[in-house]
Amino acid sequence: MGIVFVPVIAGLGTAQPPSASQDELWEGFFSRHFSGTTRSLAQRIFANSGVTRRQAAVNPLLEDVSDWPTERRMRRYQVEALPLGKEAVGRALTAAGLSAGDIGLFIVCSCTGYATPGLDILLARDLGMAADTQRMFIGHMGCYAALPGLGAASDFVTARGRPALLLCAELTSLHIQPSSARVDTQQIVSHALFSDAAVAAVVVPGGRGYAVREVTAVTDTSTADHMTWDVTDAGFRMGLSPKVPQVLSRHVRGLVDDLLARHGVASSEVDGWAVHPGGPRILNVVERELALPPLGLAASRATLDEHGNCSSPTVLLIVDRLGRATPAARRIVMLAFGPGLTLYAALLDRQD
Numbered sequence: 001m002g003i004v005f006v007p008v009i010a011g012l013g014t015a016q017p018p019s020a021s022q023d024e025l026w027e028g029f030f031s032r033h034f035s036g037t038t039r040s041l042a043q044r045i046f047a048n049s050g051v052t053r054r055q056a057a058v059n060p061l062l063e064d065v066s067d068w069p070t071e072r073r074m075r076r077y078q079v080e081a082l083p084l085g086k087e088a089v090g091r092a093l094t095a096a097g098l099s100a101g102d103i104g105l106f107i108v109c110s111c112t113g114y115a116t117p118g119l120d121i122l123l124a125r126d127l128g129m130a131a132d133t134q135r136m137f138i139g140h141m142g143c144y145a146a147l148p149g150l151g152a153a154s155d156f157v158t159a160r161g162r163p164a165l166l167l168c169a170e171l172t173s174l175h176i177q178p179s180s181a182r183v184d185t186q187q188i189v190s191h192a193l194f195s196d197a198a199v200a201a202v203v204v205p206g207g208r209g210y211a212v213r214e215v216t217a218v219t220d221t222s223t224a225d226h227m228t229w230d231v232t233d234a235g236f237r238m239g240l241s242p243k244v245p246q247v248l249s250r251h252v253r254g255l256v257d258d259l260l261a262r263h264g265v266a267s268s269e270v271d272g273w274a275v276h277p278g279g280p281r282i283l284n285v286v287e288r289e290l291a292l293p294p295l296g297l298a299a300s301r302a303t304l305d306e307h308g309n310c311s312s313p314t315v316l317l318i319v320d321r322l323g324r325a326t327p328a329a330r331r332i333v334m335l336a337f338g339p340g341l342t343l344y345a346a347l348l349d350r351q352d
Contacts, residue, residue, distance in 0.1 A: 013091025077113025104162030195308030272329025
């Protein structure tokens, strides 16, 4: 019988552009971006977003991109995403004690920018990855993309016994939509929540770190129109139905219960919950449906408060926070949600 390799997250690296407070963003830009009755609604949504600070590679306080055509936004994506991704990857490799040349598979997740050659090729070149490094780009999965990316990296490590590298990089600040007096709650919510970040994870065969026990998912295709991300002539436009929390409430308990049951784990034995903070209502629904303790989602709420919703990197930001806590979480359930409607979950165990 051959060797069975256990995929382990051996290093995480984060990188974020400069931040601004939610109040500064409202007073300095968005209070003028919205008009008429829309402005008062937007002010309430901003105030109740659960966000205190956010990061932006293209800060609207300094540069208004809302009237830019998509082509100009995509050119700027390459300029901003490359150094941010390089910083996150460098930190993750250092934490794992590896060099770029050790990586067998490089996966990049991003739904906020596209170009060819893409980040995977340019970063592989600039960081000195081997010519035979395999690459994979995961696009337009949105906020849950880190989990299928982690699943693919883990499968590669298990099958090949070589390290894999996952990078999630999103620049949502490039997709501020043109101003309008028309009430569009979905756009107001996205403008109030979204932020920029890059997070990289190195997955290796065995050793110290968080072992990836399983990645699983469920998709309710009957609600496919509840969350959309459309390419328009003015950037990418978010569609976000207020019914999303209701759909999550139908599926999240079964998804988590089945995952834990397959590994003989009780919910009470999970001391780290990394739940993607799509917004305060999302966290409230998950907390209620999973009957979590009062501080069960403290790390997720703190990440929303300090960083906003960064799309795909966000759940990895929460895992990083849980791993750096004192004491560090021993067993983590990751949860993220996105178009489909799709719910992804993963179970991690700390290995010392």
